[in-house]
Amino acid sequence: MENRRILAINPGSTSTKIAVYQGDKSVFLKNIKHSNEELAQFNSISEQFEFRKDIILKELIDAEILIDFIEAVVGRGGLVKPIESGVYLVDENLKADLRVGVLGEHASNLGGLIADNIAQSLPNAKAYIADPVVVDEMIDVARVSGHPEFERISIFHALNQKAVGRAFASTLDKHYEDLNIIVAHLGGGISVGAHSKGRVIDVNNALDGEGPFSPERSGTLPAGALAKLCFSGKVTLDDLKKMIKGEGGLVAHMGTNDAYEIELKAKAGDEKAKLIQDAMAYQVGKSIGACAASLKGKVDGIILTGGIAHNTDLVNYVKEMVSFIAPIIVYPGEDEMKALAMNGYMVLKGEIEPKRYV
Ligand SMILES: Nc1ncnc2c1ncn2[C@@H]1O[C@H](COP(=O)(O)OP(=O)(O)O)[C@@H](O)[C@H]1O
Numbered sequence: 001m002e003n004r005r006i007l008a009i010n011p012g013s014t015s016t017k018i019a020v021y022q023g024d025k026s027v028f029l030k031n032i033k034h035s036n037e038e039l040a041q042f043n044s045i046s047e048q049f050e051f052r053k054d055i056i057l058k059e060l061i062d063a064e065i066l067i068d069f070i071e072a073v074v075g076r077g078g079l080v081k082p083i084e085s086g087v088y089l090v091d092e093n094l095k096a097d098l099r100v101g102v103l104g105e106h107a108s109n110l111g112g113l114i115a116d117n118i119a120q121s122l123p124n125a126k127a128y129i130a131d132p133v134v135v136d137e138m139i140d141v142a143r144v145s146g147h148p149e150f151e152r153i154s155i156f157h158a159l160n161q162k163a164v165g166r167a168f169a170s171t172l173d174k175h176y177e178d179l180n181i182i183v184a185h186l187g188g189g190i191s192v193g194a195h196s197k198g199r200v201i202d203v204n205n206a207l208d209g210e211g212p213f214s215p216e217r218s219g220t221l222p223a224g225a226l227a228k229l230c231f232s233g234k235v236t237l238d239d240l241k242k243m244i245k246g247e248g249g250l251v252a253h254m255g256t257n258d259a260y261e262i263e264l265k266a267k268a269g270d271e272k273a274k275l276i277q278d279a280m281a282y283q284v285g286k287s288i289g290a291c292a293a294s295l296k297g298k299v300d301g302i303i304l305t306g307g308i309a310h311n312t313d314l315v316n317y318v319k320e321m322v323s324f325i326a327p328i329i330v331y332p333g334e335d336e337m338k339a340l341a342m343n344g345y346m347v348l349k350g351e352i353e354p355k356r357y358v
Pocket residue numbers: 012013014015186187188189215257258259260261263306307308309310311333334
C-alpha cells in the first residue's frame with residue numbers, strides 16, 4: 001500500500017504548488033511563484049490552463065519523477081456551487097462547473113481541470129478535488145447582509161483552514177470537532193474563519209471584496225465611495241473587478257503582490273511599505289476580533305497560517321491586537337499539499353468514498 005502514488009496540484013492566485021506522495025510520505029514538493037506581470041498576459045483564468053499544466057509537467061520531468069504509477073491526482077477545487085466539505089470525483093458535471101466558474105474566477109478552478117487532464121493521460125489514475133474554496137457551513141444569520149439584494153457567501157481557504165485546524169487539535173490530543181478556533185489564512189487572498197466544533201460558521205468572502213485586504217485583493221471597500229466611482233464614467237466593470245481582485249490590496253498600494261518584498265522594504269525604513277503592511281495586519285486583527293464575537297468569546301486557539309505568516313513583524317502586530325482572546329499558534333505556509341495528498345491516499349485505501357458533485 002505504501003507504494004501508491006498521489007500527485008497533488010494547487011493553483012493559487014500567486015503560485016502553483018505541486019507535490020508527489022508515496023503513501024503518506026512526500027517525495028517531491030515544489031512552489032512556483034507567479035508575479036502579477038507574468039499573469040497579466042492572460043485575460044482570464046481559463047487561459048492559464050496550458051501555462052500552469054506545462055509548468056507542472058516540466059517540473060516533474062526536471063525532477064525525474066515517473067508519473068506513470070500515479071493513481072490519484074488531487075487538485076485544489078474551485079468556484080463551483082456551494083458544497084459540503086469532502087473529496088469529490090472529477091466527473092463531467094464537476095468539470096462543466098469548474099470551466100464556467102459558477103461563483104467566479106479563481107486559479108483554483110484549474111485544479112480539478114488540470115488534475116483530470118493529467119489523470120486521463122495516465123494508465124491507472126483518477127482525478128479528485130478536496131475541500132474546495134466553496135465549502136459552505138455558514139449559519140443562517142451570517143448570510144444576511146444589510147440589503148436583501150446581497151447575500152453573503154462562503155468562499156475561503158477551506159482546505160488549509162481545516163487542515164491546520166485538525167493539526168492544532170491533534171497537538172491538544174483533541175478532535176477538530178471538539179474545538180472552537182479562529183483561523184486566519186494569509187496568502188494571495190486572506191480569509192478569516194470562525195470554526196465552531198468543526199464547522200466554519202462565518203468567514204469573509206476572500207475573493208470578492210470582503211474582509212481584510214490582501215496582496216492582490218481590496219477586501220471590504222467603503223460602499224458609498226465605490227458606488228460613486230462606478231457611475232463616474234472613469235472606470236469600466238472590468239476595471240472595477242480588477243481593483244477588487246488581482247489589482248487591489250498590495251498591488252494597488254505598492255505595485256507588487258509579493259508581501260515578502262514589502263516586508264523587506266518596511267524593515268529597511270520605507271514608511272509607506274510599513275504603513276501598508278501594518279494596515280493589512282490591522283484589518284486581519286479586526287476580523288479575528290469579529291470571529292471571536294461569532295464564537296461568543298469561547299475560543300480555544302487562533303491560528304495564523306499561509307505564506308505571509310512567515311512575516312514575524314506582521315504576525316507580532318496581529319498578536320498584539322488579539323492575544324487577549326486566546327492562545328495564538330502560527331503555522332507559516334500551509335498544509336494544503338499534504339491535505340490534498342492525504343485525501344487522495346484515503347480514497348486509494350478505501351477509507352473514504354469520494355462524493356459525486358450534483
Ligand atoms: N518567507 C516568507 N516571508 C514573508 N512572506 C512570504 C514568505 N513566503 C511567502 N510569502 C508571501 O506570501 C504570499 C503568498 O502566500 P501563499 O499562501 O503562498 O499564497 P497563494 O497560495 O494564495 O498563492 C506572497 O505575497 C508572498 O510574498
